[in-house]
Amino acid sequence: MAKRGGGGGNAGLFGKIAGWFRKPVKTxxxxxxxxxxxPVAPPPHKDPNPVPPPKTGDNYPNERPLLDKYKDETDPNKxxxxxQSVQRLDDQRREEHRMYVDQDGNMRYAxxxxxxxxSTATDIHSDGGRAIFTMDRHGNIYASNYQGAGDFHHSTxxxxxxxxxxxxxxxxxxxxxxxxxxxxHYMPQIQQSANIIDxxxxxxxxxxxxxxxxxxxxxxxxxxxxxx
Numbered sequence: 001m002a003k004r005g006g007g008g009g010n011a012g013l014f015g016k017i018a019g020w021f022r023k024p025v026k027t028x029x030x031x032x033x034x035x036x037x038x039p040v041a042p043p044p045h046k047d048p049n050p051v052p053p054p055k056t057g058d059n060y061p062n063e064r065p066l067l068d069k070y071k072d073e074t075d076p077n078k079x080x081x082x083x084q085s086v087q088r089l090d091d092q093r094r095e096e097h098r099m100y101v102d103q104d105g106n107m108r109y110a111x112x113x114x115x116x117x118x119s120t121a122t123d124i125h126s127d128g129g130r131a132i133f134t135m136d137r138h139g140n141i142y143a144s145n146y147q148g149a150g151d152f153h154h155s156t157x158x159x160x161x162x163x164x165x166x167x168x169x170x171x172x173x174x175x176x177x178x179x180x181x182x183x184x185h186y187m188p189q190i191q192q193s194a195n196i197i198d199x200x201x202x203x204x205x206x207x208x209x210x211x212x213x214x215x216x217x218x219x220x221x222x223x224x225x226x227x228x
Contacts, residue, residue, distance in 0.1 A: 084150035106174030
């Protein structure tokens with residue numbers, strides 16, 4: 001009887017299997033991770049009503065000086081307010097009273113952007129509800145809900161300097177509803193009234209502006225055009 005070989009048939013099979021394990025395994029190359037990208041910051045928030053800086057330039061050079069009778073009003077030993085001293089505001093304090101008109105035609109405080117309102121205003125020429133205001137030659141408007149005889153006047157807001165406009169205004173939640181030129185310290189004339197009309201018109205608003213004691217300058221009859 002012939003002798004079987006030492007498992008020759010199986011040896012071939014095992015050899016193939018062993019050879020298969022010895023073959024290098026091809027692996028799929030993975031792409032390197034993308035470099036870390038810096039997060040993109042969102043665009044900065046744009047305030048729809050940014051507070052503008054004070055205006056410069058001689059936009060309204062036709063000014064009115066303080067009347068001579070009030071030149072010594074800061075001296076309590078002199079007329080016109082003996083025993084009292086009318087305030088003067090330096091640049092820092094005046095800035096607290098500076099106003100601006102936003103893109104929607106609302107008057108706001110430059111100090112914090114809040115809407116101006118004269119509902120609680122007290123003045124010496126009316127029953128209240130009107131603020132005093134001045135405008136300088138640059139077109140900066142300063143206003144105050146307080147006016148006190150011998151204490152705080154148009155000359156206070158203007159620091160005793162000439163004005164390009166002065167008077168009173170009524171403002172309801174930012175909306176200007178009335179402007180006049182009532183100021184005993186400066187006695188503004190037609191040109192100063194024209195100045196405030198032009199400044200407000202430049203912001204797209206046209207509230208009624210009166211020449212004291214009650215002549216409507218920019219109404220249907222357009223008196224301002226005839227008086228300029």
